[in-house]
Amino acid sequence: MSQVVSPSRRQFIKTFALGTxxxxxxxxxxxxxxxxxxxxxxxxNIGKFSIRLSDFPALLEEGGSVRLSVxxxxxxxxxxxxxxxxxxxxxxxxxxxxxxxxxxxxxCIVAAYDRFFNxxxxxxxxxxxxxxxxxxxxxxxxxxDQAPLRRFNYSFDGVETLTIEVPGLGYTVRxxxxxxxxxxxxxxxFPTFPEVAYEVHSRSSVNVAWTPINFAFTATGPANxxxxxxxxxxxxxxxxxxxxxxxxxxxxxxLDLT
Numbered sequence: 001m002s003q004v005v006s007p008s009r010r011q012f013i014k015t016f017a018l019g020t021x022x023x024x025x026x027x028x029x030x031x032x033x034x035x036x037x038x039x040x041x042x043x044x045n046i047g048k049f050s051i052r053l054s055d056f057p058a059l060l061e062e063g064g065s066v067r068l069s070v071x072x073x074x075x076x077x078x079x080x081x082x083x084x085x086x087x088x089x090x091x092x093x094x095x096x097x098x099x100x101x102x103x104x105x106x107x108c109i110v111a112a113y114d115r116f117f118n119x120x121x122x123x124x125x126x127x128x129x130x131x132x133x134x135x136x137x138x139x140x141x142x143x144x145d146q147a148p149l150r151r152f153n154y155s156f157d158g159v160e161t162l163t164i165e166v167p168g169l170g171y172t173v174r175x176x177x178x179x180x181x182x183x184x185x186x187x188x189x190f191p192t193f194p195e196v197a198y199e200v201h202s203r204s205s206v207n208v209a210w211t212p213i214n215f216a217f218t219a220t221g222p223a224n225x226x227x228x229x230x231x232x233x234x235x236x237x238x239x240x241x242x243x244x245x246x247x248x249x250x251x252x253x254x255l256d257l258t
Contacts, residue, residue, distance in 0.1 A: 045170025049254075050163045056088075058258065059096075059162075063131070065089045065113035065120075067101060067257040070169065071195040077108045077123050081195035081230075085257050086152065086164065087120065089113045089131045098164055099133045100150035105141070110149065112258050120149075169193075173250050177241065178219050184241040185219060190250050192230030197253040199227060200239055204246050212251075215239045227253070 051068075058064035066088050071081025079085070084102040087110065091097060101110045108124035113131050120129040127139035133149030153165040173190040188200065201210040215237040216223040223240050239248060 045168070047166045047169030047171070048163055049166070049169075049252075050161050051088075052160050053162060054160060056256075059088060059090050062090055062092060063113065063115040065115075065131075065258070067112045069255045069257050070252050071193070072255060073109055073257060079109065082193050082232075083166070083169065083196075084109060085255075086166065087112055087149070088162070088164075091131060094156055094158060096154060096156060096162060097132045098152040098154045098162075100152065102150070103127055104135070104147040104149060105139055105143075175248065178238065180220050182220065185216070185223075185238040186241050186248060187219070187236055187238050188215075188248060188250055189234060189236045191234045192228070192232065194230055194232045196230040197227050198230060198235075199251045199253060200237060201249045201251050202239070202246055204243060206247070210249065210251075213239060 053059045056064075056066050058066050067085040068088065069079070069085035070083050071079055073085065074080050084100055084107075087097075087099040087101050089097040089099070089112075099110075102108075103110050103122040103124070105122065105125055105127045108122050110120050110122050110127075110129060113120050118131070119136055120131075120133075121127070122129075122139060125139040125141060126137070127146065128136040129149055130136050133151060135146045135148055138144060138146040152167075155163045157163075171191050173188055175189070176187050178185045178187045190198075192198065199212050200215045202213045203210050212226065214223045215225050215228075216239075217225060217228075217237065219238050221238070223238070225237070228235060228237060237250075
């Protein structure tokens with residue numbers, strides 16, 4: 001299994017559930033959407049995830065900016081995995097600009113917005129972008145008609161929560177009970193993306209907060225795993241069934257690359 005290489009300044013800071021939760025009540029499966037919606041979008045799915053602005057102090061101020069990613073980036077300024085980081089810039093008032101950080105010159109990862117210089121820069125060829133993703137300067141070898149950074153759809157509740165739509169990130173989770181010699185386990189089956197880190201969360205009822213739990217990679221193996229690194233394949237994890245009812249969700253760890 002490949003490991004995520006994370007320089008010290010790049011830490012896992014948040015986790016969001018993006019998939020389907022499962023519960024069993026009186027032996028019958030119950031399925032519900034949790035913290036995210038899955039919608040078809042051409043060849044892939046749109047994953048919706050929400051962040052709280054209070055978790056990212058920079059976004060509480062005009063001109064503040066963060067870069068968030070579901071997979072790490074390499075020292076060559078390209079992602080290790082399928083997804084480029086997302087840049088979130090706060091404009092005036094409740095205006096936000098949610099941008100794909102893939103540079104439109106040579107696909108290098110663009111930096112977060114710098115309030116002092118009023119721009120975002122590409123480290124590879126010097127392209128410069130405004131807070132809304134429009135091109136200020138195409139950089140070395142760039143075209144005068146270079147395209148702006150791609151924008152992602154989002155919604156804001158006007159207070160705390162920003163919900164972002166990411167094409168290609170959506171996925172669904174299937175679940176089933178498995179009987180083993182040491183007691184029942186619940187199997188969660190879901191597609192994974194390369195170098196994306198997954199956790200399993202659980203709660204006993206809808207009124208209780210989600211909590212990360214350990215899991216096993218096999219039906220009879222020790223339930224001592226906390227993270228699964230995606231491999232672009234469908235994977236399964238197994239959690240011990242310690243109660244008759246409960247909810248499970250597969251979550252993705254979110255990297256702050258600001």
